[in-house]
């Protein structure tokens with residue numbers, strides 16, 4: 001049976017992860033800790049002998065820099081690079097730039113968690129032309145920039161990229177590294193692991209931890225996805241789940 005190797009990597013800690021702000025499509029940088037996480041992610045891939053032949057990233061700096069640092073650490077800085085807005089973080093609407101703890105205090109835990117983790121409750125839309133609106137950004141020329149997104153909105157914009165671009169490189173026998181974001185990766189893992197709309201609320205992806213899938217010739221996993229450092233990944237995923245508390 002054909003076996004394809006897919007490695008998913010959420011970017012390292014960003015400035016706004018550290019400050020506990022809703023980020024979405026705002027193009028913030030990595031913290032020093034986030035850079036170290038990216039390097040460590042690359043070292044884990046190197047130590048496991050999992051060397052990417054190609055990397056796919058979003059068009060956001062935190063994913064791009066994470067990919068560069070991780071690939072450098074495993075001596076694969078030279079592989080082909082492909083980027084797409086389709087791998088971007090979900091757009092967090094009017095919540096972009098707001099403090100997570102303050103938002104929870106203001107609206108209550110239930111509404112806060114619906115906005116963060118429910119499958120189909122989008123945050124309020126961002127106002128066009130406001131500080132953290134991306135609709136005029138030249139990198140999105142020709143893209144219908146969303147004003148907000150829930151996970152159910154991320155799936156139809158991300159899945160065509162999975163079906164055409166990522167699967168094309170997997171078909172060519174490449175080990176594919178995807179460096180993206182908590183919620184765009186939740187959408188992909190939902191598909192791969194067949195997670196229901198209700199159960200996806202419980203899935204949190206930690207920063208900077210390579211998650212490896214072996215896929216069969218139907219491009220579905222032959223076993224569970226495995227973090228290269230499972231203990232650290234479980235601890236970091238719990239920290240993501242508890243943000244804003």
Ligand SMILES: O=C(O)[C@@H](CO)OP(=O)(O)O
Pocket residue numbers: 017021022023024025089092116182183240243
């Ligand atoms: O703010 C965001 O864009 C995301 C990821 O950092 O946050 P959350 O984990 O709350 O969906």
